[in-house]
Amino acid sequence: MAQQQGAYYVPHGSKWPIVGAVGMFAFMWGAAHWINGNELEGHISIAIGAAIILTMLFGWFGTVIRESNGGTYNKQVDLSFRLGMMWFIFSEVMFFAAFFGALFYTRGLSVPWLGGEGHGAITNYYLWRGYTAAWPTNGPLDIGGAFHTIPAWGVPLLNTLILLSSGVTITVAHHALKAGYRKQLLVFLGFTILLGVSFLWFQAHEYIEAYTHLNLTLHSGIYGSTFFMLTGFHGLHVTLGTIMLIVIWLRCAKGDFSKDSHFGFEAVAWYWHFVDIVWVMLFLFVYVL
Amino acid sequence: MATHAATHDDHDAKPSFAQRWLFTTNHKDIGTLYLVFSLIMFFIGGSMAMIIRAELFEPGLQLVQPYFFNEMTTMHALVMIFGAVMPAFVGLANWMIPLMVGAPDMALPRLNNWSFWILPFAFVLLLSTLFMPGGAPAAGWVMYPPLVLQSGESLAFTIFAIHLMGISSIMGAINIIATILNLRAPGMDLLKMPLFVWTWLITAFLLIAVMPVLAGAVTMLLTDKFFGTSFFNAAGGGDPLLYQHIFWFFGHPEVYIMILPAFGIISEIIPTFSRKPLFGYKPMVYATASIAFLSFIVWAHHMFTVGLPLGGLLFFMYATMLISVPTGVKVFNWVTTMWKGSITFETPMLFAVAFVILFTIGGFSGVMLALVPADFQYHNTYFVVAHFHYVLVSGAVFAIMAAVYYWIPKWTGHMYSERWGRIHFWNSVIAVNVLFFPQHFLGLAGMPRRIPDYNVAFADWNMVSSIGGFWFGLSQLIFVGNIVYTVYFARQKASARVWEGARGLEWTVPSPAPHHTFEVPPVIMPGMLAHDDVSH
Numbered sequence A: 001m002a003q004q005q006g007a008y009y010v011p012h013g014s015k016w017p018i019v020g021a022v023g024m025f026a027f028m029w030g031a032a033h034w035i036n037g038n039e040l041e042g043h044i045s046i047a048i049g050a051a052i053i054l055t056m057l058f059g060w061f062g063t064v065i066r067e068s069n070g071g072t073y074n075k076q077v078d079l080s081f082r083l084g085m086m087w088f089i090f091s092e093v094m095f096f097a098a099f100f101g102a103l104f105y106t107r108g109l110s111v112p113w114l115g116g117e118g119h120g121a122i123t124n125y126y127l128w129r130g131y132t133a134a135w136p137t138n139g140p141l142d143i144g145g146a147f148h149t150i151p152a153w154g155v156p157l158l159n160t161l162i163l164l165s166s167g168v169t170i171t172v173a174h175h176a177l178k179a180g181y182r183k184q185l186l187v188f189l190g191f192t193i194l195l196g197v198s199f200l201w202f203q204a205h206e207y208i209e210a211y212t213h214l215n216l217t218l219h220s221g222i223y224g225s226t227f228f229m230l231t232g233f234h235g236l237h238v239t240l241g242t243i244m245l246i247v248i249w250l251r252c253a254k255g256d257f258s259k260d261s262h263f264g265f266e267a268v269a270w271y272w273h274f275v276d277i278v279w280v281m282l283f284l285f286v287y288v289l
Numbered sequence B: 001m002a003t004h005a006a007t008h009d010d011h012d013a014k015p016s017f018a019q020r021w022l023f024t025t026n027h028k029d030i031g032t033l034y035l036v037f038s039l040i041m042f043f044i045g046g047s048m049a050m051i052i053r054a055e056l057f058e059p060g061l062q063l064v065q066p067y068f069f070n071e072m073t074t075m076h077a078l079v080m081i082f083g084a085v086m087p088a089f090v091g092l093a094n095w096m097i098p099l100m101v102g103a104p105d106m107a108l109p110r111l112n113n114w115s116f117w118i119l120p121f122a123f124v125l126l127l128s129t130l131f132m133p134g135g136a137p138a139a140g141w142v143m144y145p146p147l148v149l150q151s152g153e154s155l156a157f158t159i160f161a162i163h164l165m166g167i168s169s170i171m172g173a174i175n176i177i178a179t180i181l182n183l184r185a186p187g188m189d190l191l192k193m194p195l196f197v198w199t200w201l202i203t204a205f206l207l208i209a210v211m212p213v214l215a216g217a218v219t220m221l222l223t224d225k226f227f228g229t230s231f232f233n234a235a236g237g238g239d240p241l242l243y244q245h246i247f248w249f250f251g252h253p254e255v256y257i258m259i260l261p262a263f264g265i266i267s268e269i270i271p272t273f274s275r276k277p278l279f280g281y282k283p284m285v286y287a288t289a290s291i292a293f294l295s296f297i298v299w300a301h302h303m304f305t306v307g308l309p310l311g312g313l314l315f316f317m318y319a320t321m322l323i324s325v326p327t328g329v330k331v332f333n334w335v336t337t338m339w340k341g342s343i344t345f346e347t348p349m350l351f352a353v354a355f356v357i358l359f360t361i362g363g364f365s366g367v368m369l370a371l372v373p374a375d376f377q378y379h380n381t382y383f384v385v386a387h388f389h390y391v392l393v394s395g396a397v398f399a400i401m402a403a404v405y406y407w408i409p410k411w412t413g414h415m416y417s418e419r420w421g422r423i424h425f426w427n428s429v430i431a432v433n434v435l436f437f438p439q440h441f442l443g444l445a446g447m448p449r450r451i452p453d454y455n456v457a458f459a460d461w462n463m464v465s466s467i468g469g470f471w472f473g474l475s476q477l478i479f480v481g482n483i484v485y486t487v488y489f490a491r492q493k494a495s496a497r498v499w500e501g502a503r504g505l506e507w508t509v510p511s512p513a514p515h516h517t518f519e520v521p522p523v524i525m526p527g528m529l530a531h532d533d534v535s536h
């Protein structure tokens, strides 16, 4: 359509955005009801919302892929997509920053204060006498009961190696795509997916271990809170990333993407690297230190 | 040339109502949607303020239950911040940024539509809590734990509503950044952009940086309440103050999110009606950037009384006071732009001049609050309420109104009623001072904020303030009347340039701006831009 030289491209209207908004509303409405104990109403509304959101994703991405394959987009549109993805990832970085901030603040400042350091001396004396600051901790009242932590040099190290190598395989896949080696592309992208899945498998295993043997749960005071929220949100992102990888693999298998125009692939690769870097931070600050 | 390439569907047939407004990818329509939504929210939030001022008209409890009063203060703030002020600025950005940089639309038009349509749903979630068992959230818009964790059913709804608003803001901001960085017409260099565009670029960055942090903070509230975490529970090793740190790491940049676009608007209007180029264009840009940077390192000035270590108090006091330097640069430049200009005072200019004066008063009270020992007295009193209403009502809201009067001829092709614009202005500007100036006295005398009843010693100024409040509220009906008049009834046609002294690409397209503008990049001629030769 809008491919004439020098012309801008403005997409035609679409029903998907408002469909998405309705789906998000139904989902959140249901989630709030569910949390407040209205199980049935909540579940129904969540299910409807999720179904609508999925339909929207298929429909919207489908439209964009069709338009893109049809050669509708120009360089400028491509750059807009890139900027969009970059800043979206930046917003995700800031979301994780809030939880890392919570970890650093409690470890570095408020737990020592609870233990009587600095201006916390009097509070410690009157409120929490006998509590000595330490990390890991579940607080002066031993919330959740005694627990053990997961040693860094076992599964977490393995998972670090897994994610780091997945960063390599996706880069190899990208080079293969640019060089036009379809087969190599599919194989290495496939490896990346397998690595993502095995990361999730080990992570699930670790959670089960924590809950069944270590008594390390979401209820284990501030350690359990930061541990599970950080690794949990990260795991959620790996899950999303893996789904995105699978979609990209299917598209590659179908023959989508050309040597020099494959923004969808690159966006997923960026996202995957972001998830990778977050994990390295997690490994360092949650497990090792 | 290729003018109606991508848009032929709009020319072929008149789109149905749903196609036009629900499925739209047109920045002008989406801008209009945002602005109408914002106006509705302004009146919903305003009615809550009227309830608050009616209860405070006299000492004693007369109209509402204390708990409902708290619901009103909380909801008033949430509705005004997230429903009225922020969407109004996004609406103005949608309408004007593509016109100002010579772009055909926003960079990601469908995302744009999504950003908007999330908002009404988010507010259905939020406002529905008013009708729930246990009522709406009542722990203040800052939602401090442990108090907020005692909310009833409303907590989860409020948190999810905030998540939705955050998603909407982030996507809107991404779109604005992509538009400004990628869709500028050839020749529209970064340092030739109108200041409204510059301030929005920086605001969008702030939004993407801090809305996710707010999302994180309220998510921790959610898990603390419903899933057994201990982020804000000292018994489990957490800290209630952690919430305040995270919240204000969002919260202080948030107040600049609500004022930087206003700075941009004022920097457009004052040169136009002074018939002089803006004084100090580059310093304005750099001042905006430094304000944005500093806004990340001042958050604990909201927490001076919670028991921070002395070093922290000092750091945050000095950092906060530093902000008044770039802010001072701005005020200086606005005044200097007017200096020796041939000024006329049409309604937008009246609001802009009032902005400069009244915002500065708010800035002064801010600097007073930034002094740690003084803030020990002022914190949580009506002095704080006076401060932020000066910067937000006679600041942000006045700038929005100035912008509407300034650009509505471009939007509709008709002039608003100047006479009623002036009547609206004079009523608003007097009423806003009757409303908020006495609150300084009340605060200095020790009247706490968020309280439905008070000592009789505070009776007189409260009554004055309430009268100002009703007066201000009623005056806004004139505003709505004038808008309706301009859109549907006005006869006087607006020219393309509209204002004699206006410069910039947005004034080169006809009024009303056609549904699609700049479908091919405009050729920028010398003298077309307001900031053409800022090199020296």
Ligand code: HEM
Residues within 6 Å of the ligand: B142, B255, B256, B258, B259, B301, B302, B320, B321, B323, B324, B327, B362, B363, B364, B365, B366, B367, B369, B370, B371, B375, B378, B379, B380, B384, B387, B388, B391, B392, B395, B396
């Ligand atoms: C020179 C600039 C400014 C300084 C030094 C400043 C300083 C402060 C300080 C120290 C407080 C905390 C007072 C307390 O709670 O005891 C405060 C509160 C507040 N300020 Fe400002 N401020 C400035 C500009 C602004 C602007 C531009 C806005 C918004 C447009 C704003 C909005 C607010 C709000 C909403 C609060 C109250 C938040 C709450 O507790 O609910 N301020 N300001």
Ligand SMILES: [Cu+2]
Residues within 6 Å of the ligand: B251, B252, B255, B298, B299, B301, B302
């Ligand atoms: Cu602040």
